[in-house]
Amino acid sequence: MQAEPRPRGHRPREPLGAGRSLSGGRSGVGRPLIDPRFGERRMAARRHESRRRLRAVAIVAGVVTLGIGGVALLHSSVLAVGTVQVTGVSHTSRASVRSAAQLSRLMIDVEGSRAARRIERLPWVADARIERHWPSRVQISVVERQPVAVVSRRGAGAGTASGGGSNWTLVDRSARVLADVPQPPPGLVVLSGVGDPGAPGTRLEQGAGPALDAVVDLAPSLAQRVATVNAVGVGDLEMVLRPVPGAPEPIAPSGSPPAVTGHPGPRPAPVTSTGATVVLGGTDQLDAKLQALALLVNQADLAGVRSVDLRVPQSPALTRG
The missing domain is CATH 3.10.20.310 (membrane protein fhac)
Structure with missing residues (x-):
């Protein structure tokens, strides 16, 4: 019996177990199932990841070490x-x-x-x-702080700026008590009627505010002519001017040491009881009152003037005597 012709390209079927597996590939012979290059790449990637993790751990450890060292250095001698x-x-x-x-x-x-x-x-x-x-x-x-006024600790009377052994206290523009001095420094205004000052570092009583405001508001040229600012009554103010230049020297208070020509010691503060008294009244229109006073001091002849009434700043009244 003649065999049937086989189609071109046909290969005879091999039985199972003759070098073939159930999956259709060869077992133990021929080409492997996984390309070796894939395995090498996988191992290289794992090694790279391990090195990257080691570097990260080393950096963190270095930062922690530097931080601990820096803190220790900051708290060392x-x-x-x-x-x-x-x-x-x-x-x-x-x-x-x-x-x-x-x-x-x-x-x-x-x-x-x-x-x-x-x-x-x-x-x-x-x-x-x-x-x-x-x-x-x-x-x-x-x-x-800068002192702007001086206050007597013994309640020096209005218009008196003589040291006379009294204890005086410097105050600044905020009513802060600065220090005690034996006599008023030249050029500072004396505050009167504002109560006894406390220890340095404290503040004057609240009632000293209007009188201190009047001192702070004085123009520099006017401040040189004002000897004393008195708080009179409730909220009323008076000022005592220094003697007019060229006027006779005032008589020193009893008990003061006689002046010695050429004596190198400090000169006693001038007595201002002979200066004119300026009646300001309340603190309303205080700027206008001070401007009127500055005009009078600079332009008017105040020789022999005993008082100046500026309660109405537009109509000042001068009393001589």
Whole structure:
């Protein structure tokens, strides 16, 4: 019997187990199921990821180490406060400023705002600023208050500016008590009728406000002619002018030492009881009253004038006698 012709390209079927697997591929012979290059690439990617993770861990460890070292350095004696420089003081000692600041031993612990507030409690200090200059210098810049008036602690009478052994107190424009002095410094206005001042660093009584405002509002040229500002009654003010230049010298109060020609010591403050008394009344129209007074002082002949009534600033009244 003749065999049937086979189609071209036909291969005879091989039985199972003759080098073939159920999946249709060859087992143990021929081409492998996975290309080896894929495996190599996979291993290379795993090694790269491992190296990347190791670098990240090393960087984190380095940052933590540097942070711990930096904190330790900031809190070590290497960065301790070495020099404290104080500037801007003339009435306050540098030692008292350093003591009031209560600076920490380490630069990192210096709290500028709190130290400044403590320094500003000192009587003369208006403003304080703290600056750190690494590695070891702290600078304290101080702005001091300026006295504008003086008050007697013994209730000196109106129109009296003589020292006479009295105890006087300097005050600034905010009614802050600055310091005690043996006699009024030249050029400062005496406040009277404002109560007894407290200790340095405190403030005058609230009733001193109108009289102090009148002193602060004086023009520089007028302030040189005003000796005293008196608080009279409730809210009323009076001023006592210094003697007119060229007028006879006033008689010194009893008990004052006689003047010695050529004596190098301080000259007693001038007695102003012979100056004219200026009646201002209330603080209403205070600017207009002070302007009228400045006009009179600069242009009018006040020799022999005993009082000037400026309660109506548009119509000043002069009394001679």
